[in-house]
Amino acid sequence: MRTFDSDALECLASIVEEGGFERAAVRLSITQSAVSQRLRALEAQVGTVLLVRSRPVKPTSAGRLLIKHAMQMRLLRADLETDLQDLTPGAGDTREEDRISIAINADSIATWALSALDPLVQAGLPLEIITDDQDFTHEWLREGQVLGCVTTLKQALRGCKVLPLGAMHYVAVASRTYAQSHCPQGLTPHNFRTIPYIAFNRKDDLPSEFVSRAFGLRRVTLGQRFVPSSEGQVRAALAGWGASVVPELRVRDLLDSGELVNLAPLVTLPVDLYWHCWNLDSDVIDRLTAALAGAAARALRAAV
Numbered sequence: 457m458r459t460f461d462s463d464a465l466e467c468l469a470s471i472v473e474e475g476g477f478e479r480a481a482v483r484l485s486i487t488q489s490a491v492s493q494r495l496r497a498l499e500a501q502v503g504t505v506l507l508v509r510s511r512p513v514k515p516t517s518a519g520r521l522l523i524k525h526a527m528q529m530r531l532l533r534a535d536l537e538t539d540l541q542d543l544t545p546g547a548g549d550t551r552e553e554d555r556i557s558i559a560i561n562a563d564s565i566a567t568w569a570l571s572a573l574d575p576l577v578q579a580g581l582p583l584e585i586i587t588d589d590q591d592f593t594h595e596w597l598r599e600g601q602v603l604g605c606v607t608t609l610k611q612a613l614r615g616c617k618v619l620p621l622g623a624m625h626y627v628a629v630a631s632r633t634y635a636q637s638h639c640p641q642g643l644t645p646h647n648f649r650t651i652p653y654i655a656f657n658r659k660d661d662l663p664s665e666f667v668s669r670a671f672g673l674r675r676v677t678l679g680q681r682f683v684p685s686s687e688g689q690v691r692a693a694l695a696g697w698g699a700s701v702v703p704e705l706r707v708r709d710l711l712d713s714g715e716l717v718n719l720a721p722l723v724t725l726p727v728d729l730y731w732h733c734w735n736l737d738s739d740v741i742d743r744l745t746a747a748l749a750g751a752a753a754r755a756l757r758a759a760v
Contacts, residue, residue: 460498465526467494468506468515472523472601473557475512498522515599524600530554531603534581534740555582556740559597559605561590562656563624564729566686567705569606572751576743589659590727597732604733604744617735619749622756623726627704627711628666628719634696635717642719643699645671648678652698654689655680662725666701670723690716701725705755729756 470480471491481488499506506519515523533554560569565587577583586596593605598613612618628643630651639647648671653663660682667676681697683689690707693700699719710716731748733741 458501460501460522460525461494462526462529464494464498465522465529467491468498468519469523469526471495471507471513472515472519477513520599520601527557527600527603528734528736530556531734531736531738531740535738537580538739555584557584557586557596557602558744559586559588559593559602559607561593561606561729562587562684562686563590563703563706564606567624567703568751568755569748572747573744576747581740581743589656590729591661592659594732603741604731606729606731606748608727608729609732610728610730613732615735616732619731619745621729621731621749621752623728624756625704626662626666626701626725626727627707628663628670628699628701628723629693629707629711629716630699630719631694631696632714632717634693634698635719639699639719642717642721643667643670648676652679652681654692654697654700655682656686656689657682657684662701662727663699666720666723666725669725670720 467480467484470483471477474480474483477488477491481491484491495506502518502522504518505516506522508514508516534556537554565585573583573585586593586602588596590606590608592607594607594609594613596602597605597607597616606621610618630639635642639651641647643651648667655663663678663680664676667678668674681692683692683697686702686706689700689702690710692698693702694710694715704711704724707716711718729752731745731752733745
């Protein structure tokens with residue numbers, strides 16, 4: 457069985473994570489020439505190209521396998537560091553390249569997930585959170601670039617285990633002023649096409665799913681404005697940009713104060729969330745799983 461130089465593996469992972477050779481060199485505190493040399497040596501050992509030299513660079517299939525291996529090595533070091541901390545509190549020096557990466561959808565970050573992870577970060581876990589649409593966070597796990605993700609995918613990925621977290625319930629909202637001027641009766645079958653919807657990005661299909669559910673339609677085409685931030689979507693709705701389909705958790709206080717109006721008070725869109733992670737015996741993974749599951753149980757309704 458072949459063994460690979462840990463510095464070369466970290467170099468490969470850093471190039472992909474940082475988006476290029478120069479930034480990887482800064483992160484690893486080495487020269488850009490040294491980054492190139494380590495990558496060439498690793499490619500020579502494997503016998504194939506590991507990166508597509510695009511902008512940003514992308515790993516090949518072999519590159520993704522080695523990046524996953526590098527992530528697993530980080531996890532082993534993090535587990536070791538945790539055990540050493542238990543034996544000798546205050547000892548240890550976490551390196552930048554040892555950070556543990558997970559993928560979480562933006563709405564979970566904006567509502568319940570950060571409070572779950574806070575104790576782990578305060579205890580010294582070198583955590584990196586990557587955000588994406590909840591329907592696509594699992595792609596980061598599939599490619600081996602994170603050890604776990606919060607996603608809408610129910611089926612466990614190969615080599616992973618899955619835990620239901622509960623359902624995030626979404627509501628359609630707009631500012632009181634906008635609602636009074638453009639949809640005083642709320643969303644109806646007659647006006648939903650004339651209202652612009654504030655979406656996270658082009659992958660975000662929550663507005664169309666909500667309208668389809670509200671009016672029993674199979675497919676709808678909506679006018680959309682894109683704001684790639686959960687906080688930004690709420691601020692845009694408050695500013696009168698249009699309607700936004702957002703977690704009820706996120707806007708509960710604003711609805712109570714009357715700053716936002718629920719445009720369809722009889723309708724909610726439940727989105728079931730799941731935690732996927734590598735199926736490995738790891739204290740770090742166990743702590744992450746317990747923290748996220750506990751916070752989700754308190755914040756989310758049971759998945760259906």
